[in-house]
Amino acid sequence: MKILKSIEYKPASVQGGYTDRILQVDVGSQNISIVTLPPDFKDRYIGGRGYALKLIWDSTSKETRYDSAENILVMASGPLCGDPRFPGSGKFIVGTISPLTDTFIDSNVGGHYAPILKLCGFDALAVSGISRGDVVLIVDGDEGTISIAEAPAFGEDIDHGALSYGEALVKEFSNGDLDGNIAAVTAGVGSCNARFGIINSLFYDKRRSRLRAKQAGRGGTGTVMRHKGLKAVIVRSSLSRVQGNNPVDKEGVKQAGSSLKKVVSQMDPQQLRLASWGTTGLVEYMNKFHILPVNNYQYGNHPDAPETFAEVFLDRYLSKNIPDGCYQGCNLACAKGAENIKLTRGPQEGRKVGVDGPEYETIGAVTCMGIFDPHFIMEYNWYCDEYSLDSISMGVTTSFLMECVQRGYLSTEDIGYDLSWGNISGADHLLHETARGEGFGRICGLGVHRAKRWVAEQHATKMAVSFEEVMTELSKFAMEVKGLEFSMYITKESLAQQGGYGFALKGPQHDEAWLIFIDQVYKEIPSFEMKAAALKWFPLIRTWFNAVGLCKLPWIDVRHPEAAKTRNPAQNMPTLEYYAKYLNSTVGGQKTVQDILDDSERLQLLQKLINLRQGKGTRSSDQIPLRAMGPVFFNEYESRADYYDEWLKEQMGEKEYPVNAVGRHRMIMEIRQEAYQRLCDAVYKEKGYTLEAVPLPETLERFGLLDHESLALLNEFGVGLKEKLVSN
Amino acid sequence: MTISVNFCGLQRKLTCTEEMKIPLNNKTRVGDMLHYIKTCYPELPLSEDVVLVMVNNQVTSLDQILKTDDKISFIPHIGGG
Numbered sequence: 001m002k003i004l005k006s007i008e009y010k011p012a013s014v015q016g017g018y019t020d021r022i023l024q025v026d027v028g029s030q031n032i033s034i035v036t037l038p039p040d041f042k043d044r045y046i047g048g049r050g051y052a053l054k055l056i057w058d059s060t061s062k063e064t065r066y067d068s069a070e071n072i073l074v075m076a077s078g079p080l081c082g083d084p085r086f087p088g089s090g091k092f093i094v095g096t097i098s099p100l101t102d103t104f105i106d107s108n109v110g111g112h113y114a115p116i117l118k119l120c121g122f123d124a125l126a127v128s129g130i131s132r133g134d135v136v137l138i139v140d141g142d143e144g145t146i147s148i149a150e151a152p153a154f155g156e157d158i159d160h161g162a163l164s165y166g167e168a169l170v171k172e173f174s175n176g177d178l179d180g181n182i183a184a185v186t187a188g189v190g191s192c193n194a195r196f197g198i199i200n201s202l203f204y205d206k207r208r209s210r211l212r213a214k215q216a217g218r219g220g221t222g223t224v225m226r227h228k229g230l231k232a233v234i235v236r237s238s239l240s241r242v243q244g245n246n247p248v249d250k251e252g253v254k255q256a257g258s259s260l261k262k263v264v265s266q267m268d269p270q271q272l273r274l275a276s277w278g279t280t281g282l283v284e285y286m287n288k289f290h291i292l293p294v295n296n297y298q299y300g301n302h303p304d305a306p307e308t309f310a311e312v313f314l315d316r317y318l319s320k321n322i323p324d325g326c327y328q329g330c331n332l333a334c335a336k337g338a339e340n341i342k343l344t345r346g347p348q349e350g351r352k353v354g355v356d357g358p359e360y361e362t363i364g365a366v367t368c369m370g371i372f373d374p375h376f377i378m379e380y381n382w383y384c385d386e387y388s389l390d391s392i393s394m395g396v397t398t399s400f401l402m403e404c405v406q407r408g409y410l411s412t413e414d415i416g417y418d419l420s421w422g423n424i425s426g427a428d429h430l431l432h433e434t435a436r437g438e439g440f441g442r443i444c445g446l447g448v449h450r451a452k453r454w455v456a457e458q459h460a461t462k463m464a465v466s467f468e469e470v471m472t473e474l475s476k477f478a479m480e481v482k483g484l485e486f487s488m489y490i491t492k493e494s495l496a497q498q499g500g501y502g503f504a505l506k507g508p509q510h511d512e513a514w515l516i517f518i519d520q521v522y523k524e525i526p527s528f529e530m531k532a533a534a535l536k537w538f539p540l541i542r543t544w545f546n547a548v549g550l551c552k553l554p555w556i557d558v559r560h561p562e563a564a565k566t567r568n569p570a571q572n573m574p575t576l577e578y579y580a581k582y583l584n585s586t587v588g589g590q591k592t593v594q595d596i597l598d599d600s601e602r603l604q605l606l607q608k609l610i611n612l613r614q615g616k617g618t619r620s621s622d623q624i625p626l627r628a629m630g631p632v633f634f635n636e637y638e639s640r641a642d643y644y645d646e647w648l649k650e651q652m653g654e655k656e657y658p659v660n661a662v663g664r665h666r667m668i669m670e671i672r673q674e675a676y677q678r679l680c681d682a683v684y685k686e687k688g689y690t691l692e693a694v695p696l697p698e699t700l701e702r703f704g705l706l707d708h709e710s711l712a713l714l715n716e717f718g719v720g721l722k723e724k725l726v727s728n
Numbered sequence: 729m730t731i732s733v734n735f736c737g738l739q740r741k742l743t744c745t746e747e748m749k750i751p752l753n754n755k756t757r758v759g760d761m762l763h764y765i766k767t768c769y770p771e772l773p774l775s776e777d778v779v780l781v782m783v784n785n786q787v788t789s790l791d792q793i794l795k796t797d798d799k800i801s802f803i804p805h806i807g808g809g
Contacts, residue, residue: 077761269773270773270804271773271804271805272806273737279809281737281738282806283739285736285737285803285806291784310737311740311741360809361809448776489808510808510809514807517805517806522780522783523786552809553809556807557806557808559778559805559807560777561777562777564777572807674750
């Protein structure tokens, strides 16, 4: 590799989970610097998402967009990341200003990259600037060097693919060997041409003898990476990861990890079987409760859905009897994979590949297009990873365009080929066009929010109708909030999850709040106040996982046997106590779960401030499409008319019940819209915001965030020190 | 009267069946049915800390009396990824 710039350094040691160092690289000026963090930085910002938030809050402005040179791409672990004695400890956060939302996006991803980066001496990597040519960054803790190299070329097919390029690059770096002490992040050609590019986190799996990939999938992090001219980052360290965090209480870490591993091994085989099936097992339950997206979230189940159930993937594709996992020591090991899958479509037709997945979300993205072909799901999964496209945003944008065809806003002539529901050929064609930035793929690559405007402009001009009226109609089924596409759950019958998506600071991704089952199925939070409390509590605890570098699944998807005896079983508090013990044993201190929630609230408020600054922080930005609230079109109502009529009767009580179906449909949607606004009021009150979703000064003050800058920002939204609580 | 028991996911794997139709008398409670299923399939994980018992996709009390055409299912705790 042609080295453009290199420095020597001595890796800082990890103490109590932290190195207290950040590696800052400006790929434009090729300046490499190591920043020592002030002592209180970790106390206030924890790690991971918190570090990304603080760096972006300080270094960007309201004018900063994804392609601005000052935009920073942050990859940050956390204090609990890296120790294999605790399950799910390979996670890190990628944070940046998003090409989809124009505000802060964070996307969590597993693998070995962050633990190795930490052993190289860094809690985070922050990349700014824009390079003239494609470069690769190499952080070599073993050699004590940090280098920027010209991105080597291996031939077009390899160079365009994140997985293929990553493998070729790592082999070149390590003289032909794949090695567990090396990890990389890469982004492929799709990230150059679409706004929803992803970053692949590559690590060597010796059981499968190949590099495996996990993805920072949401919000276009790969698009930012490639726009900066950064094609890959390689990290290497041969230091031991066991006790690599140098915890203050080694025995405490061991006990906390053993306790959680015991619960996982005892309960997971009886519950969701994530260790055997990965997340594919969710498809059946989502289909059963009308939550699986079909035809752009119009319907929640389908008679062909059993073709996408867990057994199908397990029997036909997934490798059995291999203890998977995206990081060593995790006995939940949900990162399933398949080998020698023959591609039957696209430019790599005929090639046999290893597929990492599919996960539930990718399956849901395909059923959202009305497609129930498991082999297409495998191919779609691989191509999205190879191209570096978010399989969720790709599927939702394709589905939106398919519905535009269904409702007459687009024609086959506009697109160049048939894009009707269930058309595998059309969906496949659009995927490759989007990755290459060709044909109609250029529109798809914009994502739903921007594609909606394009469709509206075309249709309004062609039909000589009002642009605004077309936008109003399209917005009913354009499944995005704040510019980010919904993840793969239908929220029509769960008001709490409507809020879970609407209030999510990054946009409608379920990792901030997933309340569908406790709301719609288990009915544990019937009142507005209970939903609002859940919509505060769950995002806080979930944010903490993103700050400390841990996976949430061992907590949220493996119910502790003692949880049923607690006041709120869904919070799974007995398991959370293990996490608190792991934290205190690693970094020192005596934090309770409430302390953890308070730490998280500071980060959520900081993210809220960034959203306000970027124009995505007020009540209007929390509004969701009507499709997310209920059966927005009559065909959706008709498909479950008995259910909806019964629901309406319960709501009406003694009031007059509309005699005709059109009237009932209209009334259902009116009630749903009113309920969502009431939920907004309740949640803003719970969080200490004004009714316009702006934090009150005293709320910021409670978390040490009220200063001249934040107060000036609040003032822009008419909130000053005199504002009172919403309830007053 | 007849009710049905639906098996999902792991339960379908273990029972090798998707649905059982069961004739009942008029005063059978959900708890009685749960006990019967546990007897038929002792390997099925059906304890309170593992699944919720649902009738017609609604969480139900074990004391509820079943009526004809009711559909029973056992749903694991799902918290979302």
